[in-house]
Amino acid sequence: MKRKVALVTGGYTGEAEISFKSSAFVHEQLDSERYEIYPITIALDSWFHVNEAGVKIPVNREDFSLTIGEHIVRFDVALIMLHGTPGEDGRLQGYFDMIGLPYTSCGALTSALTMNKGYTKAILADIPKLHIAKSVLLFEAHRAQAVEMVERTLSLPYFVKPNAGGSSIGMTKVKERAELPVALDKAFDAANTGHQVLVEEFVTGREFSQGVFRNAAGELIVLPATEVRTTREFFDFEAKYIPGLTEEITPADLTTEQQERAAQIIQEIYVRLNCRGMIRVDFFLEKGTNKFYFIEINTIPGQTAQSFIPQQVRAYGMKEGDFYAELIEAALTQ
Template identity: 40%
Template structure:
């Protein structure tokens, strides 16, 4: 008997449009012989099952069910394709856990932790994972520009602490540019992170549970046409994403080892894609994405393809792992 799969997409952040694209790709590639997939839009204005005619059917939040064509639909598993809140920060996963509905992401605590950049960095520092020098600010804190620049130097990066897809991020080259960058970041989040610039090769590494073991996918080198790997570079073709990365075998070994260590230290499961800068051959951790882009053009699917894993097999594995953990 086919299993009903809810593919949740959308969300409450600036990443809604990107999430809808990812969710629709999952919907397209799920094996119809094994699964009956349903698109579930999680939006600020409500939660809805959306059919092929784009008709909306409201989700009953008491048990995460939907009345569709006069039949009550319940779900055997939820495929999480929400970038940002409430999918990537763990909120909706805690709700699903209360209802005992399996989902394809890590446990809600791990999702919440890794969505918080500063908390993730704080933990990884205890395990001697290299990262940039950083300063943390909360909205309302007094801003001491000279002290910040003295610590992180110029250029530096200003980032929202809880946001993705490079929304709200600025690369700051001058003292005068720091306040506007901080104001921009605060539009996305009340907590921000200011980091030193790391000169080196940027790489992106997919790590996931696949067929009951943790695997590191082929590494992608990021070459941005812009000043950094911003929204345009990620989603509008302003970058080269080269898989496998043009790095030495020793650098590849180091990046793979540290990526697997980070995944395991953070007690992750499901998908992850982490970014590193190689500085003099040493990988420096930037951040982890636990609901990475899942379109055909996205980095993690590119890496899976390089490893000989089709999207159908990749998504099937995520669902099988989730259901087996809860059986």
């Protein structure tokens, strides 16, 4: 009998448009002979599935089921492809835990924690060979004195970003003092990001993104890294999602020592944060020192056709459909 899979997409932030692209790509790759797939949209005003006839069917939030005609569809697993809140910050995971529905992503606590960039860095700070850029975490109560706090602690240039955002939404590279107030306001006011801002000192070096996942057999597998070279000032929203603005090299040109060091650190990050399913870790190798600098972790990485994880899965020698099936089967055995 086919597994019934709720392919969860949408969301409450500007990342919803990426979620729809991710879920569409995943849907195309999954084996329809093995899985019965129901895309489920999570929106602020409603949760629903649209059937082949274009009819919108509401989700029963008591048990996340669908009533189609006289038939009730109950799911075996939720495949979460919802970037941002509520799919990446632990809210949806907590709900699924409460109703007993397995899901493919990290748990509620890990998801909530890793959505907070400042808190994540604090937990990872003592991992051997891992370096953390100097930073200041600002809350809404700090807003009036935010410029002073940053200038007192950090040296230009800065990266200013929402502490709980994704897809580089609300992020600015600040090279001159006069740019800082506008950058802070942009980050503080980014929708549904909690009115917290992380400001970091800029690290000069090569930028990489690398996935890791636990398969159905319980093995922790590190995928080949991708090097990111962009024509933009930094790897912003446009660079991530507009073809031609970024050169992405998969597998990245790294020495054996660099590959082994990165894999060791990334596995330790996965274990330290008690991750499940797939995650992606972004990092710099600092110019001149070759030090590994943590940027951030993404617990529901983008799965559009040009996204890093599909590139890395292919470079590893897997088909995307087999990869997503591993995530589903792993979630069912946890």
